[in-house]
Amino acid sequence: MSEVIIGIDLGTTNSEVAVVQDGKIIVIEDNHQKILPSFVGMSDSGEILVGEAAKNQYTLYPEHTIKSIKRQMGQDIKVSMGDKEYSPQEISAIILKRLKSIAENYLGHAVQKAVITVPAYFSDAQRQATREAGEIAGLEVVRMINEPTAAALSYEAQQQAHKKVLVYDLGGGTFDVSVVSIEDDVVEVLASHGNNQLGGDDFDNKIVEYIVEHLEDKHDLDISESPKVMARIARAAEKAKRALSDDPFIKLEEEYLCEKEGTPIHLSLELSRIDYESLIEDYIDETLEAVHIALKGAELTVSNIDEVLLVGGSTRTPMINDRLYQEFGVEPHKEINPDLCVATGAAIQAAMIAGQSIGSVLVDITPYTFGTSVVGELNGEYCHDRFAPIIHKNSSLPISKTEAFCTMFDGQKEVEVIIFQGEDPDALNNIKIDEFIVEGLSDAPAGNVITIQLTLDLNGILQVSAQEKATGLEKSITINNALSDYEETDLEQAKQRINALFNDDEKEVFDAEDEEHHEIIKATALLEKAKRQMEEASDEDKEDMVDLIEQINDAIKAEDFETLSTTTEELADILYYLDE
Ligand code: AMP
Numbered sequence: 387m388s389e390v391i392i393g394i395d396l397g398t399t400n401s402e403v404a405v406v407q408d409g410k411i412i413v414i415e416d417n418h419q420k421i422l423p424s425f426v427g428m429s430d431s432g433e434i435l436v437g438e439a440a441k442n443q444y445t446l447y448p449e450h451t452i453k454s455i456k457r458q459m460g461q462d463i464k465v466s467m468g469d470k471e472y473s474p475q476e477i478s479a480i481i482l483k484r485l486k487s488i489a490e491n492y493l494g495h496a497v498q499k500a501v502i503t504v505p506a507y508f509s510d511a512q513r514q515a516t517r518e519a520g521e522i523a524g525l526e527v528v529r530m531i532n533e534p535t536a537a538a539l540s541y542e543a544q545q546q547a548h549k550k551v552l553v554y555d556l557g558g559g560t561f562d563v564s565v566v567s568i569e570d571d572v573v574e575v576l577a578s579h580g581n582n583q584l585g586g587d588d589f590d591n592k593i594v595e596y597i598v599e600h601l602e603d604k605h606d607l608d609i610s611e612s613p614k615v616m617a618r619i620a621r622a623a624e625k626a627k628r629a630l631s632d633d634p635f636i637k638l639e640e641e642y643l644c645e646k647e648g649t650p651i652h653l654s655l656e657l658s659r660i661d662y663e664s665l666i667e668d669y670i671d672e673t674l675e676a677v678h679i680a681l682k683g684a685e686l687t688v689s690n691i692d693e694v695l696l697v698g699g700s701t702r703t704p705m706i707n708d709r710l711y712q713e714f715g716v717e718p719h720k721e722i723n724p725d726l727c728v729a730t731g732a733a734i735q736a737a738m739i740a741g742q743s744i745g746s747v748l749v750d751i752t753p754y755t756f757g758t759s760v761v762g763e764l765n766g767e768y769c770h771d772r773f774a775p776i777i778h779k780n781s782s783l784p785i786s787k788t789e790a791f792c793t794m795f796d797g798q799k800e801v802e803v804i805i806f807q808g809e810d811p812d813a814l815n816n817i818k819i820d821e822f823i824v825e826g827l828s829d830a831p832a833g834n835v836i837t838i839q840l841t842l843d844l845n846g847i848l849q850v851s852a853q854e855k856a857t858g859l860e861k862s863i864t865i866n867n868a869l870s871d872y873e874e875t876d877l878e879q880a881k882q883r884i885n886a887l888f889n890d891d892e893k894e895v896f897d898a899e900d901e902e903h904h905e906i907i908k909a910t911a912l913l914e915k916a917k918r919q920m921e922e923a924s925d926e927d928k929e930d931m932v933d934l935i936e937q938i939n940d941a942i943k944a945e946d947f948e949t950l951s952t953t954t955e956e957l958a959d960i961l962y963y964l965d966e
Contacts, residue, residue, distance in 0.1 A: 391499040391528055391740045392489045393732025395536070396478060396516065397424055398456040399558030399585070400699075402726055403485040404733035405493070409743050411540075411730045416488040421725055426480045427451035428468040436484040445617040452477050454559055457582065459519075460512035475515050479522035486525055500525045501736040503728050506532040506564050506578035528739055534564035535573045536731025537697045540722050542568055549692040550576075552680075554710060554718070555728075556673065557698035559585040563677050565684035565691070577683030579676045584669060586627070586700035592665040593623035593657065597638060600655050607646055615644050619653075626657060631702045634659045634790035634837060635855070658790075663705045670705055674713065694718040699725050707778060717779045717809070721751040750783040750844050752869065758838055759804050759813035760791060761910060768911035773806060773813040776840045786841040790855070793827065793834040794910050796939055800825045801836055803852045803861075807868065819868060824852045824861045842868060902947055909938050909954045916957055919964050927960055934960070 393404045400421045404413045413420045419438070427440030428450045435443065435451075444451040450468050455477040464471035482500075489497050504516055513530055520527035534553035542549075547568045555562045562580035566573060597619050601607045609615045622640055629636045640653040681687060694710050696718050701707070710718050722730065737744050755775045762772035776789050793801060801824050808816025827834060835855040842848045846869030851862035916931050923931060934957045941950040 391736035393736040394502045395729035402729035404729040406737035414492045459515040475519040478519035482523035501732045503533045503536045506575045536728045538566045539731035539734045540727040552694045555697035556700040563680045577680045579680040590623045633788045696720040721780045754807045755779040770907045771813040784843045788839040796831045
């Protein structure tokens with residue numbers, strides 16, 4: 387039997403150890419946890435704490451705890467923990483020693499050799515320090531590989547590929563983007579860029595600021611000087627951030643947060659994904675600038691990139707997936723757990739060196755995107771069938787995602803939910819897999835929020851539920867075979883139906899009902915435009931516009947298409963002159 391070499395991702399925030407066994411790649415658990423927080427601490431009784439236990443004491447005893455030591459690797463400094471001083475190598479060695487013993491416990495024998503990953507930008511001194519940390523921990527570092535190379539190996543373990551891949555890695559405290567070239571089994575980093583002070587912790591801090599401001603405004607309370615309260619808020623913020631990756635709204639609730647003049651203060655605050663995204667938008671913009679710098683460094687452009695790989699826990703933020711999709715026009719790969727794919731890549735490299743055979747990293751994913759249709763802009767025109775993805779292709783299963791949508795009209799009593807499978811921005815080019823109507827909505831103005839939740843399990847069972855957010859009114863359906871490859875004929879039929887719309891001889895498919903629907907869509911688009919341009923209008927025009935908006939809304943409700951047609955024309959005229 388060949389000697390086992392373990393693969394280690396020694397991260398700034400978290401670390402993991404993985405191994406290939408019988409061709410299978412296994413990230414080894416310790417206490418049911420695959421992730422070991424990269425924290426080292428000293429307990430009151432002088433005992434060394436590593437991982438979760440050290441992380442837990444960090445807020446209360448920062449002087450006894452060390453985090454993010456990776457940032458100091460390669461520097462000739464000492465860090466203090468309790469009453470002693472340590473080199474960065476020594477602290478990293480404590481983490482490595484723990485990972486080594488986790489692996490030994492699992493394997494049942496001693497381990498001497500490891501492959502350790504390092505950021506592509508690490509200098510010689512930083513790499514040397516990592517090697518020394520391994521030695522102190524009793525590990526021979528048989529190879530150090532770049533983190534993006536490891537991530538690429540996780541995705542490409544079995545394939546004989548010729549590809550250019552972009553690895554976007556956003557963790558808790560660091561961001562790196564690398565352009566990687568894969569030529570058969572030679573994986574090479576062509577260029578790398580990033581910011582080693584940017585990550586999910588910054589996103590948490592934005593939510594913390596948001597809460598602190600809320601407490602100031604609502605309760606005239608300054609909690610910034612109270613470490614215990616701030617620690618609770620920081621925890622709540624991180625939890626909220628994670629939840630916002632799956633849900634469009636979350637409620638931040640903390641009972642008995644503190645007291646003010648003898649009265650207990652509870653935190654109860656809603657945060658929407660849209661508002662959260664505006665809080666972190668500048669950070670995301672910065673990462674995209676770095677993407678372009680890395681591309682330039684590799685002398686490539688967006689169109690040369692075949693695949694985008696997401697690495698690091700923070701890439702679960704949907705906005706990151708969406709922005710990269712917009713930028714590259716390909717759905718980013720996220721099927722391998724982004725927290726673990728550097729460790730699995732290290733294990734694959736280790737197995738290659740040890741001469742073991744390797745299977746691919748097996749994960750269950752959805753090969754399709756699922757979503758619904760909405761009124762929106764498509765190719766510069768308003769249409770009522772723009773595809774709105776909810777679960778994206780390449781997501782690992784099981785998965786549950788919720789998105790928020792709005793009613794279009796005042797007093798709208800029902801919404802039609804149609805579920806599609808496919809990738810095309812025009813929902814009609816995708817495959818319709820089911821539909822239902824939610825009736826009995828409350829009498830609310832346009833903009834009444836309806837959330838749609840899709841939950842897809844390993845057996846391809848898709849649960850769809852739509853809920854009126856304000857009242858909780860809900861309707862659900864179950865689709866039993868959502869992952870089956872829908873018959874080619876369905877797709878063919880959809881294509882023919884669409885093509886027919888462009889074929890003069892078959893124009894009759896555009897029947898009266900379509901025509902009326904079209905009028906409503908046109909009117910809705912115009913109403914939105916009118917509301918946007920209201921500010922620019924003169925007082926007189928404004929009055930006319932308000933009047934017409936009301937008449938149009940009434941005509942839609944009454945399904946009076948004659949009035950709808952004349953009033954939309956009048957409104958269009960006013961907007962035309964405003965545009966001039
Ligand atoms: P890493 O350093 O790669 O382990 O990533 C850790 C970071 O990922 C932390 O900032 C986490 O809060 C963040 N993270 C983990 N899960 C999620 C999630 N579901 N949505 C957004 N961020 C997440």
